[in-house]
Amino acid sequence: MSKRYFLTAFSDVGISQGLGCSDAGPWRAPGCGGCGSRGGTGHRLLRPYTVPRVWCVIPLRLGLLSCCAFTSGLNVGLCLCQPAVAMKIPVFILAGLLVHCVFLVSIFDIYFSSPLVHGMTPQQTPLPPPAKRLVLFVADGLRADSLYELNSNGTPQAPYLRGILENNGSWGISHTRVPTESRPGHVALIAGFYEDVSAVAKGWKENPVEFDSVFNESKYTWSWGSPDILPMFAKGATGDHVYTFCYTAESEDFGAQDAAKLDLWVFDHVKSFFNSSRSNQTLFSALNEEKVVLFLHLLGIDTNGHAHRPNSREYKENIKKVDEGVKEIASMIDHFYGNDGKTSFILTSDHGMTDWGSHGAGHPSETLTPLIVWGAGINYPQKVTSQFFEDNFLKEWKLENLKRLDVNQADIAPLMASLIGVPFPLNSVGTLPLEYLNNSAHFKAESMFTNAVQILEQFKVKMSQKKENTLSFLFTPFKPLSDSEQINFLKKIRLCIQQQKYNEAVSLCKTLINLALEGLSYYHTYDRLFLGLSIAMSFVGWTTYVILVIIKTHTNLTKTVPTNNKKSAVLFYGFTFAGMIIAFFLLIQTCPWTYYVYCLLPVPVWYAVVREIPVIQDLAANVLSLRISQSIGFLLVCILGIEILVFSFFYRSALTVGLLVFAGWPVITQLWVQAKTIALIWTLLCVLLAIFPLMPVVGREPNIPLVIAAGLLTLLISCFSLASLCGNKNKYRNNEDLKVYFYQMLSIGLSTYVVSSTHDSLKNKLGLPVLNQIVSWMILVSSPVLLLLSPTFLFQRLFSILLSLMSTYLLLSTGYEALFPLVLFGLMFVWINMEQEALQHYGLSLKPKLAVFNFAYAVDITQFRQLHLDDVRRSFFFVFFIVTAFFGTGNIASINSFDPASVYCFLTVFSPFMMGGLLVLKVVIPFVLVSCAFEAVQVTTQLSSKSLFLIVLVISDIMALHFFFLVKDYGSWLDIGTSISHYVLVMSLTIFMMLMNGLAQLLTTQRLELPRRTKHHST
């Protein structure tokens, strides 16, 4: 069939050119990788400390492209040996690559486009403001509880600030959003909106989009602090009125002796700045202007938190120093202005920090930040007898009787604006927290009205933009806020204020603000449904197409049908016409170019599917000949399997359920009867492995005895297998091999010792012993070499892979996860045997030959068999085990689970890249085990990796479609970040597996030959 198909396919245009492909040639060669290439996953782990999951998507996108290019290059290279079909495969890979790139990028356009609009009129409260100047302290990385909670002896952490909130000001918790990073945090504080992913996609340090801020609206702003933060507000400001004083980037170094110096630097410079103004008339008069902002960015706490964690003495000491500094600055400023009572003070932080010194995600320790406000225009503490909050903080902090006023981080921007009487930042979505204000009801109502009009302005601009770009008969306006409704609202509020019904006015304003925000998001997500549907159509089309390719080229379900040229021409013109109509509609609505890509993509994809109608007909005939219950049952099992995989991304315990089902596999099929012992071991190991997903995520509580136990267990097992190897009069065995074996066991022993002694010494504060460090690195380097020196017989090579990987893994373990690869490998080992049993149904088993099966010769196998249904299960097992390796110990579930303690055997100084690299290694090891075992399954069951990867591609695409619809841009920001990373993870699954497959082939087939003198003699 191959030749004829190829010719007809070639005579047509369209991406399906690459597809008439056939039995012989590179499609079958095991080295030929796969298709539909996609990106690797490892990238997101590189900087576990500061990069939140959401942002990691960007390097991933880049890495992905290079990975894809690499793999497709590899494939092309391998395929050139078969010129007749060589041209088709690159086309298929390219098409797959393109389609998946569109899928991946589309979520950014669909879910995360920039919410900012431009062209609004600035809005300002007409009444005189309470303050002439504002001092904003941002203690970077300060957690709310770290500031508010009392020491064990009942004294406050920050005595001055505690005194303020008890006697002079108002306080509360400011709730930040994810990503809990410095830049988005400061943008929310100072500009009043939440930066989204799209902003970051365009560049991290620079202002990706123009935005207005309180600083920009002020008369003058002077700021002191980190060079990472200050310039971004100075740059966006119009005119020359935002001044920055930064220290050098080098002094931010994590290795710096005491990071609190960064804060002292700021305090000292502010003091000397005010001192110098006494001899500088221009500066002096500028400082005495109205609408002045002084911004002190204090990075010390964040730096100390990263280096020593928030529970450390250093972090707490730093809070004390900041407290003292704030006290000095406040009194110095009051003194400077002659205690005129026209200064407002705000102290808050941009984000918190987890117990293990990271931030970026959405854990409460990261999103809860303190807010203490005092001075001009601010309410005094309000005594209350009871107040209700879901958390127990008030009790812990002994603040039950002081009214706690919580805000969203973006609310602080309008608060600042109203205190000094500048227009609200144009893009602000914050609501003025009225309870903080100590002012007349009239002022409050007017301020709230300004706030409402300012947000309504954004809504109007957004609506008119959408209206302009949509055909009038297709445009559905946001009903609750139609033009007449808007006028109604404004009129009513004006009237209330005139009649001095201020409370009513405020509540009307709040309703209007909520409606306007709702409307903003309505227009912001206006195109989401139809874009989402077109992407989903492409997804379904592509998956169907891959299934058809599998059926056509790797099974014997179809007969060759001569293609009808006339029919295909009609099809081609039909689809071209449909494409043109879609393009025309997009054109008259002046859509952005990306919309063309998303909406036109289904056309070629479905064209490719429809062209394969004969295959569908054959398939349908085949399916109809089966019993209905059988095919429905098969379908149900497939759906259930995939759903379990999808669920496991959210609940690791779903893996437990899956593994328990696997445990029953020998019972369901007849394998139980065939091979009792091995089926029993399989069931046992499945149950054992099922325990791991139920354990808490690794890294929280070190448990070194378990690591030692894992090491000893490995030694024990290897002793047994060594004994059996020696006892066995195997003619293939020689003493050199035994030596390799011995060295591997030695390194396992050494690893176990090094782990226990290093952690002992760290516990006693003696640091990492140099000898241990040297041994660790030697084991890391030598283990892959030892592995490649071992014989390539199936069981021997697999076992030496385990020993090598285990010796490294032990060094990187801190708890129960050390046992994970051991159990996983045990299961994989049994899996290879089980598959042989399963193959006996088909009379294809290699079982007797398994012991002497040699990987090195397996690659030469040229006759691969056709696929049958059991191979779908095999691929599914593979995907399932890979996902188990992902989530088995919770390694990838959360970046916060990366405990630096796991690399302490290698280094203890903070080095993000080195640590990241080692952690990636730790994560990859279970994958390598699974991939090597799968490689063994593949060669012993005579399957081509190509066909299996096509099935894997289908499985991961169906999963990806789930995650496409599960991407969130609302709710807890932890969910949002997680939903994106799930999607990216699944999308990159296939290419990741392909890379792993390549590595597995390398590890199983290659053997280093040491020059042996004895051999020289004999040859």
Ligand SMILES: [Zn+2]
């Ligand atoms: Zn920060």
Ligand SMILES: [Zn+2]
């Ligand atoms: Zn930080």
